Amino acid sequence: MASQNPIAPSPGAGIYGGSVFANVVQAPEDPILGVTVAYNKDPSPVKVNLGVGAYRTEEGKPLVLNVVRRAEQLLVNDPSRVKEYLPITGLADFNKLSAKLIFGADSPAIQEIRVATVQCLSGTGSLRVGGEFLARHYHERTIYIPQPTWGNHPKVFTLAGLSVKTYRYYDPTTRGLNFEGLLADLSAAPPGAIVLLHACAHNPTGVDPTLDQWEQIRLLMRSKGLLPFFDSAYQGFASGNLDADAQSVRMFVADGGECLTAQSYAKNMGLYGERVGALSIVCKSADVATRVESQLKLVIRPMYSNPPIHGASIVATILKDRELYHEWTIELKAMADRIINMRQQLFDALRARGTPGDWSHIIKQIGMFTFTGLNTEQVTFMTKEYHIYMTSDGRISMAGLSSKTVPHLVDAIHAAVTRMK
Amino acid sequence: MASALALVALSAPFFRAVPLPENSMFQRIGAEKKHGNPLFKGKDFRRVSMTVSVNVSRFEGVTMAPPDPILGVSEAFRVDTNDLKLNLGVGAYRTEELQPYVLNVVKKAEKLMLERGENKEYLPIEGLAAFNKVTAELLFGADNSVIQEGRVATIQGLSGTGSLRLAAAFIQRYFPDAKALISSPTWGNHKNIFNDARVPWSEYRYYDPRTVGLDFDGMVADIKAAPDGSFVLLHGCAHNPTGIDPTPEQWEKIADVIQEKNHIPFFDVAYQGFASGSLDADAYSVRLFVKRGFELLVAQSYSKNLGLYAERIGAINVVCSSSDAGTRVKSQLKRLARPMYSNPPVHGARIVANVVGDPILFNEWKQEMELMAGRIKNVRQRLYENLSQKDKSGKDWSFVLKQIGMFSYTGLHKAQSDHMTDKWHIYMTKDGRISLAGLSLSKCEYLADAIIDSFHNVD
Numbered sequence A: 001m002a003s004q005n006p007i008a009p010s011p012g013a014g015i016y017g018g019s020v021f022a023n024v025v026q027a028p029e030d031p032i033l034g035v036t037v038a039y040n041k042d043p044s045p046v047k048v049n050l051g052v053g054a055y056r057t058e059e060g061k062p063l064v065l066n067v068v069r070r071a072e073q074l075l076v077n078d079p080s081r082v083k084e085y086l087p088i089t090g091l092a093d094f095n096k097l098s099a100k101l102i103f104g105a106d107s108p109a110i111q112e113i114r115v116a117t118v119q120c121l122s123g124t125g126s127l128r129v130g131g132e133f134l135a136r137h138y139h140e141r142t143i144y145i146p147q148p149t150w151g152n153h154p155k156v157f158t159l160a161g162l163s164v165k166t167y168r169y170y171d172p173t174t175r176g177l178n179f180e181g182l183l184a185d186l187s188a189a190p191p192g193a194i195v196l197l198h199a200c201a202h203n204p205t206g207v208d209p210t211l212d213q214w215e216q217i218r219l220l221m222r223s224k225g226l227l228p229f230f231d232s233a234y235q236g237f238a239s240g241n242l243d244a245d246a247q248s249v250r251m252f253v254a255d256g257g258e259c260l261t262a263q264s265y266a267k268n269m270g271l272y273g274e275r276v277g278a279l280s281i282v283c284k285s286a287d288v289a290t291r292v293e294s295q296l297k298l299v300i301r302p303m304y305s306n307p308p309i310h311g312a313s314i315v316a317t318i319l320k321d322r323e324l325y326h327e328w329t330i331e332l333k334a335m336a337d338r339i340i341n342m343r344q345q346l347f348d349a350l351r352a353r354g355t356p357g358d359w360s361h362i363i364k365q366i367g368m369f370t371f372t373g374l375n376t377e378q379v380t381f382m383t384k385e386y387h388i389y390m391t392s393d394g395r396i397s398m399a400g401l402s403s404k405t406v407p408h409l410v411d412a413i414h415a416a417v418t419r420m421k
Numbered sequence B: 001m002a003s004a005l006a007l008v009a010l011s012a013p014f015f016r017a018v019p020l021p022e023n024s025m026f027q028r029i030g031a032e033k034k035h036g037n038p039l040f041k042g043k044d045f046r047r048v049s050m051t052v053s054v055n056v057s058r059f060e061g062v063t064m065a066p067p068d069p070i071l072g073v074s075e076a077f078r079v080d081t082n083d084l085k086l087n088l089g090v091g092a093y094r095t096e097e098l099q100p101y102v103l104n105v106v107k108k109a110e111k112l113m114l115e116r117g118e119n120k121e122y123l124p125i126e127g128l129a130a131f132n133k134v135t136a137e138l139l140f141g142a143d144n145s146v147i148q149e150g151r152v153a154t155i156q157g158l159s160g161t162g163s164l165r166l167a168a169a170f171i172q173r174y175f176p177d178a179k180a181l182i183s184s185p186t187w188g189n190h191k192n193i194f195n196d197a198r199v200p201w202s203e204y205r206y207y208d209p210r211t212v213g214l215d216f217d218g219m220v221a222d223i224k225a226a227p228d229g230s231f232v233l234l235h236g237c238a239h240n241p242t243g244i245d246p247t248p249e250q251w252e253k254i255a256d257v258i259q260e261k262n263h264i265p266f267f268d269v270a271y272q273g274f275a276s277g278s279l280d281a282d283a284y285s286v287r288l289f290v291k292r293g294f295e296l297l298v299a300q301s302y303s304k305n306l307g308l309y310a311e312r313i314g315a316i317n318v319v320c321s322s323s324d325a326g327t328r329v330k331s332q333l334k335r336l337a338r339p340m341y342s343n344p345p346v347h348g349a350r351i352v353a354n355v356v357g358d359p360i361l362f363n364e365w366k367q368e369m370e371l372m373a374g375r376i377k378n379v380r381q382r383l384y385e386n387l388s389q390k391d392k393s394g395k396d397w398s399f400v401l402k403q404i405g406m407f408s409y410t411g412l413h414k415a416q417s418d419h420m421t422d423k424w425h426i427y428m429t430k431d432g433r434i435s436l437a438g439l440s441l442s443k444c445e446y447l448a449d450a451i452i453d454s455f456h457n458v459d
Helices: A033-041 A066-076 A092-103 A122-137 A153-160 A179-188 A211-223 A244-254 A286-304 A309-320 A322-353 A376-386 A406-419 B002-011 B044-052 B071-079 B104-116 B129-140 B159-174 B188-196 B216-225 B248-260 B284-291 B323-341 B346-357 B359-390 B414-424 B441-457
Strands: A115-120 A142-147 A163-168 A194-198 A227-232 A259-264 A277-282 A369-371 A395-397 B152-157 B180-184 B201-205 B231-235 B264-269 B296-301 B314-319 B407-409 B433-435
Touching: A066 A309, A066 A322, A066 B104, A092 A115, A092 A244, A092 A259, A092 A277, A092 A309, A115 A122, A115 A286, A122 A153, A122 A227, A122 A259, A122 A277, A122 A286, A122 B323, A142 A153, A142 A179, A153 A163, A153 B323, A163 A179, A179 A211, A211 A244, A227 A244, A244 A259, A277 A286, A286 B159, A286 B188, A309 A322, A309 B346, A322 A406, A376 A406, B104 B346, B104 B359, B129 B152, B129 B284, B129 B296, B129 B314, B129 B346, B152 B159, B152 B323, B159 B188, B159 B264, B159 B296, B159 B314, B159 B323, B180 B188, B180 B216, B188 B201, B201 B216, B216 B248, B248 B264, B248 B284, B264 B284, B284 B296, B314 B323, B346 B359, B359 B441, B414 B441
Parallel strands: A142 A163, A142 A194, A194 A227, A227 A259, B180 B201, B180 B231, B231 B264, B264 B296
Antiparallel strands: A115 A277, A259 A277, A369 A395, B152 B314, B296 B314, B407 B433
């Protein structure tokens, strides 16, 4: 942005048409969130929103979990509750419980008090705070992110002060993992570089390494001293099992090494708008963890002082109560199962329709999103002719599909694939 | 051999925490190979770090950060066992019984929200539309031309801090040569916010210890001396930490010099309604500048006036000369929020929208706010009376009445403030600031004794 002398604020004066903000141009709509904006504007009765990753019921409605409603009742009706500032690091109970959830209650890192955990604003906030911390205190300021990755990742890390490079991840020919490319690119990374890893349910592709492949990744990264930074936005939501979805993270922690983990409760507890998450930094020693925590506070204080209480209280209430926790795992599995069901339905319907192509990736990929393999032109066509809203990279949110809307989507995909190449 | 290398590695300066670089972040990215870490030389450390990486933390060089100066006060208070102890460090309202206070209207709003069973979907990046509408109307007045003409870009922010930080990031990006002017003293976190946002700042004189009042001439001179087009951070009302606000006449003159220098006013409004008890009266300074035609920024917080501290609810408002500029500015503020936290928390925003948007709750709120502000005025009055009656030296204690809001600068210096704690078990910040919100009528006499003793008997 070219700098300019701000002009006189009084109306009528000044060279640039009377505004100090004359050089501020209109920013484009966020590509992901912009999909919902466009969807909302569309008057068509058959429109389907497969853009943003928020869970929908079979009826196409947003869902607030029963356990969340119950926890909220308890909180709102508790006369002793106050709204005093949380500590900079957030709600202590929430932090402890979150660390246990992702690392496992028996994790040596937790037993040895070597984990610095701070409550942050969902996944995004955790990534940003972690990035800022690394930019200030870590000697390697390059982070490697998978190609492709969530659209917001590069912006978060760039603004945090890191320089962003990519490693190969998705193979369009197999619609699966480019494992050779991944290993090659991480091998070529400078020692000590930071590597962003999606803990499970890779966004946008839905393609995850197998456990064997994770082990190979771990060995490679440890041999090169690469620093893992996990983005865990779907624990429990991907497979339906909280422990299974945390395997990759726990594998790395089990070897005694250090890592960062950003957790989000947006999807697995349906707490999207409450902005609940946590950043954990697993350190070599308790002493280091204490110092690291103190420096995390210096990142947070000038950003927003301390985090919001409501969502974190809901999470803590659920995690610490045996019965609520159990009920949560059931509701979580139901959401994951519905998505797996949608995958199967879509796959079966495309096969039945005889739509050209191998669509098995739909049932192989995991989590909320499917990377269809459709190109930008095909996507634009589907939006225009069939009112299907999705991101231009061909990603669809399975959570936005229902048995009712699968046929319409199949029509759209079939038309796109047969009429446009 | 490995342990010797480990020792070398531990003592190697590169492990030390690196201070924030002076140059712009955007220049630094990609240039780290050239500029690198100024504290290390050569490539040998990398081989060393690989050899010892198994045993030594990558974060070994991270030093312990100093504790927050304000929060540390409450910590010390907590461990004091003396019956007479008093916490005047707290920046949160307390009742006469010195208990935290959740407003009745807030409880009502939360119950309503629970009954309605609203969903928890992501808010748009700019926040809850209903909240953004009422917050701008509350600040500027619903009938204000800037609202009527759609010239205000409003983004929901994470209370005052988050709103200030978005604004600072915006300034850094679009006015990279501009600096911020902040009062001396000001809220401690202002500097941190501008530092982290990479906006250079300097101070303008504000507090005059001789009068325990405003150094108005110094303030005007320093604003005048600053480079044209600076962003002048002004406290809308109830200046923190001094409690000293300019008079209406002084505000006019401040506006004059800002206009003369083509500066941009940047208001921090954390106490609207909480200072005087009147929402409109406390918005006087902001509305004056708006009337005079300035483009300006205003950060708002609902922490104190609605007691929503932990919900983190506020807003950044940018008044522009046209609605087109407002639209563009809003789009760019969104671009800064997205990589910071994506979209803001919904709970506090809904509470505010429900309270301000409902005439009955809104009126009830105004009454509760008058009670809170009233209680603070009462303790000021009682403290003043106690000080005047008990102090025989003839010192003028009227600044206690003239200052406004939650905080007061007592005029006590560090040694005297320490004495307040050491002898009297009264906890306050070292700059002589006390929080009237933490004072009850029943403790005013004790406080008066302590202040008089510290003032006269400690050098």
